[in-house]
Amino acid sequence: MNTSKHFGLALAAVLLLACVPAFAGASVVDKLTTLFIYMLLATTWNLMAGYAGLVSVGQQAFFGLGGYFALRLVDGGLPAYPALLAGALGAALLAWVMSFYVLRLKDGEFAIGTWVVAEVIRILVMLDPLIQGETGTSLIALNAVEPELRRSVGYWFALAALAGMALAMAVLLRSHVGTAAKAIGDDDAAAASLGVRVLRTRQAIYVLAAFGAALAGVAWLASAITFLPRTNFGVQWSVLMLFMVLVGGLRSGPGPYIGALLLFALQELMGDFGAWYLAGLGAAAAGCALFLPQGLWGALSPHLSRLVTRPLVSPVSTPQERTAP
Structure with a gap:
């Protein structure tokens, strides 16, 4: 089956799933939203570990940061739903800055280092008066939205995030960056000896995976409304x-x-x-x-x-x- 047929089937599946809130009950919509979040987390972690050899134990940092940045933006006056997307983009930007440091760690050092960074970020977020420590806070702005509409929009947000990330990863893996990532995943030293820019390639993968985790985090916040550091930044x-x-x-x-x-x-x-x-x-x-x-x-x-x-x-x-x- 060629690529155009694959794309056509995937598009048809997304459009069909987008119609689910019109005829399904609240329980089904909530469960599917959770499933989409799980799939988003799994595919982005596979992108890092499977293709670029980056086994991270700290992706919860971006899951929590997406929600935290969204809360901060809403507190600053930005509408709730644009703030969710902006929060995920903010987490990806921070991931790009962090990549210059964490990607210099190797193998087990990288795995442990990402977990330590995630814990440090969680502690710093808890110090923010808006979060109120372990008590957490809520995205109160979403309470103004009618519950059924809020549930449907959260569902569509999670579905769109999953579909968009799947498309972005498919394009990336078919590009020269994807080819370089596969070579790095097999043997980074050999790839470097052949002229592959290991750090730049891993940066692209790391930032995209962080953006995916942040999208999952804001989708979770849109569904749960509450933000608890122990939960949102949990390992x-x-x-x-x-x-x-x-x-x-x-x-x-x-x-x-x-x-x-x-x-x-x-x-x-x-x-x-x-x-x-x-x-x-x-x-x-x-x-x-x-x-x-x-x-x-x-x-x-x-x-x-x-x-x-x-x-x-x-x-x-x-x-x-x-x-x-």
Whole structure:
């Protein structure tokens, strides 16, 4: 199937999903909004770790910063919904500044360093009188919007963010930056020896992934309205990203979406069981690590390829073939 057909199917799916609030109940809309946020987080983390070799444990910094900047902008007089997008852009701008420092760290140092930076940012945000420490605050401006409309707009915002980020990543991965990122993910030293600009390429990937995490953060804020530093800057977001990508399939297109769907299903089925839900996540991750090292998509794709290429009608044998011994 060529690229134009893929794009046409994706566009049709987005348009169909955009119609969901017109006929679905509030519960369905809220659950799908959460699923879109999970998918957005998973795909952007996969972009970093799978293609550029940047295993971050600090993406929650941008998830929380997007919401924090939006709150600050609304407090300064900007309307709520434009502030959400501006907050995500502000987080991406800060990520660009941070990239000159954190991208000089290697492997495990980078992973730990990003987590430390995220914790420092959380503490600094809590010192802001607007946030009120652990108490947190709310995006009160959204309370003026009728609840059903607010729910629908939050849904459309999350869907548009996911679709836009998926398109941006597809374009990037087909460009020279994507080719360089794949080379860096395989071996950054070898890529550098061939003339690849490692730092600049990783900066582009890092900033785009940070923007995606910030979009997820403001979509979450638009849905939940409340902003709690422990929640919005919680390391659980990075843990969930890692789970979704590793279970779904690292460095694959559909893998993160499959991982997000599995996480969502486990939450729906086992979310009320407390510790058993966490045990279910751990068991699923351990099972994939042991038996499916390439994730669910890595295990399914060969079978799907055979189904697609298998002829629908068996070839008719010639008379010579029928009489052959």
